[in-house]
Amino acid sequence: MLGERAKKASAADGDARLDRHSDGQVLSLVLSGDWRHEGVHAVHAEMKTAEDNLSEQKIAFDLTAVTHLDTAGAWLIRRLIGKAETRNIDVALTGSDGHKALVRSVPLVARGETVRADRGPLFERVFAPTGKAMIELASDLVAAAFILGSAVRGAQMKLGRKAGVSPASVISQLDHMGVRAVPIIMLMSFLIGAIIAQQGAFQLRYFGAEVFVVDLVGILQLREIGVLLTAIMIAGRSGSAITAEIGSMKMREEVDALKVMGLNPIGVLVFPRLLALVLALPLLTVVANFSALFGAAVVALVYSGITFDVFLGRLREAIDLSTILSGMIKAPFMALIIGIVAAVEGMKVGGSAESLGRRVTSSVVKSIFVVILVDGLFAMFYAAIDF
Numbered sequence: 001m002l003g004e005r006a007k008k009a010s011a012a013d014g015d016a017r018l019d020r021h022s023d024g025q026v027l028s029l030v031l032s033g034d035w036r037h038e039g040v041h042a043v044h045a046e047m048k049t050a051e052d053n054l055s056e057q058k059i060a061f062d063l064t065a066v067t068h069l070d071t072a073g074a075w076l077i078r079r080l081i082g083k084a085e086t087r088n089i090d091v092a093l094t095g096s097d098g099h100k101a102l103v104r105s106v107p108l109v110a111r112g113e114t115v116r117a118d119r120g121p122l123f124e125r126v127f128a129p130t131g132k133a134m135i136e137l138a139s140d141l142v143a144a145a146f147i148l149g150s151a152v153r154g155a156q157m158k159l160g161r162k163a164g165v166s167p168a169s170v171i172s173q174l175d176h177m178g179v180r181a182v183p184i185i186m187l188m189s190f191l192i193g194a195i196i197a198q199q200g201a202f203q204l205r206y207f208g209a210e211v212f213v214v215d216l217v218g219i220l221q222l223r224e225i226g227v228l229l230t231a232i233m234i235a236g237r238s239g240s241a242i243t244a245e246i247g248s249m250k251m252r253e254e255v256d257a258l259k260v261m262g263l264n265p266i267g268v269l270v271f272p273r274l275l276a277l278v279l280a281l282p283l284l285t286v287v288a289n290f291s292a293l294f295g296a297a298v299v300a301l302v303y304s305g306i307t308f309d310v311f312l313g314r315l316r317e318a319i320d321l322s323t324i325l326s327g328m329i330k331a332p333f334m335a336l337i338i339g340i341v342a343a344v345e346g347m348k349v350g351g352s353a354e355s356l357g358r359r360v361t362s363s364v365v366k367s368i369f370v371v372i373l374v375d376g377l378f379a380m381f382y383a384a385i386d387f
Contacts, residue, residue, distance in 0.1 A: 015042040016073060020050065027056040029080075032065035035073030047076045051083045059084050063095025069102060078106040143344045148336070150266040151274050169272040170279075177238040177273075178280030184237070185230060185284050186291040192229060193217060193292030197299040210304040214311055215318040217296040222319060226289040227281075227327045228375050231334040234281055235367035239342040242273050243363040246346025247356045255347075266343075274339040281335035282328055289327075322387055330378050334371050341367045 016039045019030040029050070033039060061077065063069070081091050081103070093100050200213040246269055249255050255265050293315070300306040306314075345363035349356050381387075 015039040018043040018046045018050075020046070022056055025056055026058045026060055027054070028060045028062065030062045030065065031077075032067075034068045035066050035076075036068050036070040037072040039068075040073045040076055044076065047080055051080050054084060054087060054089060056089065058090040058092065060092045061094065063093065063099045063103075066095060066099055069099050071102070071106060074099075074103045074106045077103050140344055143347065144340045147266060147270055147274075147340050147343050150264075151271055166272060170275050173272050173276035174280055176241070177234070177276050178283060181234065181237060181280070181284060182287055185233060185288050188229065188233060189226065189288035189291035190295035192225060193221060193295035194299045196220065196225070196292075197296035198303060201300065201304045205304075210300075211306060211310070211314060213296070213300060213304065214306070214314040217293065218315050218318045219323060221292045221296075222289055222323050223326050224375070224379070226292060227285045227330045227334065228371070230285045230288045231281065231331070231338065231371045231375075232368050234277070234284065234335075235338045235371060236364050238277065238280075239338045239367045240360050240364050242339065242342035243346040243349075243360045244356065246270070246343060247349030247359055250347065250349045251351055251356065270339070270343045273343070274336065277335040277339045278332050281338075282331040285328060285331045326378075326382055326387060330375065333374060333378075337370050337374060338367045341370060 015033055016031070016035045017033045019032075021028040021030070027050070035043075059080070061081075066073075084091050093103065197213055197217050200216045201210050204210050204212055204216075246255075249269070255269070258265050258268055297306075297308055297311045300311055301308065342363045345359045345366070349359045
């Protein structure tokens with residue numbers, strides 16, 4: 001009990017104090033004590049009274065006896081200074097440089113007034129975001145070209161020297177991006193093939209042509225859906241992982257450490273991941289195609305009574321080598337796109353966790369968008385050459 005009373009007494013003795021003296025021309029305000037959040041309540045009413053009764057030509061603040069000052073106390077002082085300035089009253093501050101700097105750094109906002117940034121002219125507000133987006137796109141294209149050129153040139157593990165790629169690194173990335181992705185790719189493709197077959201069977205039943213559901217699933221899966229959905233899944237799974245890994249290394253300055261050690265970050269970090277993606281995505285596409293066709297065969301057997309023998313026989317008649325190749329040719333290009341976009345976004349990560357999350361999201365969105373765009377360009381190209 002005695003200790004608590006002593007603490008309360010000492011706290012009371014340390015509260016902010018304000019002494020006012022006026023000769024009609026100069027208002028002298030002598031501040032003392034603790035002008036922090038816990039103590040300024042004692043002088044709040046006096047400061048408000050001084051604001052409402054300003055009639056002198058000059059105000060002199062003496063902060064010499066102030067023991068502590070935070071933004072709460074500085075704001076009370078700054079508010080009184082602002083009121084005096086609106087009435088063209090001169091203000092003088094004396095005391096420690098730190099206290100005076102803190103008082104001057106507090107922004108002054110009048111009661112009921114909101115701080116509004118200068119919005120600029122309408123033309124600038126309309127076209128500035130577009131210009132910034134174009135500049136960012138150009139910088140992304142330059143960075144992507146640099147990464148692609150470094151990858152084509154070779155691993156180049158050491159700066160300025162040619163060196164072979166690390167097989168252990170590529171195999172490790174193949175395990176993460178390829179082998180561990182097989183279960184989810186198989187499940188997703190099995191369901192997609194089953195859904196396409198089920199919906200196709202129901203629609204073709206009206207025309208008595210349920211057997212043509214085999215043609216529908218085979219051509220659609222092998223030419224378009226197989227590689228496209230696999231690439232989208234890899235962009236969300238492995239592309240985000242690449243961006244997060246490189247971005248976290250960038251945050252911890254491990255990329256700068258590689259440069260200091262004389263190693264090429266592109267050769268050490270990006271090239272093995274790109275090579276693993278280019279190898280893994282076509283193989284995963286093959287797995288996805290087999291899974292989707294198996295799912296379609298199961299649904300065709302259950303819903304339409306099409307046996308596996310009939311399904312395989314019809315499938316051999318519906319597809320040829322060009323159907324298979326038209327889908328597989330896209331896979332390496334999509335793998336390169338996913339890896340390059342993920343690496344570019346990873347290298348752009350700043351020093352905050354917010355930046356990392358923003359870049360990972362941007363990596364997935366951009367990868368999926370460009371993959372779909374490239375798939376459409378391939379479709380138009382195949383149509384033009386009748387492939």
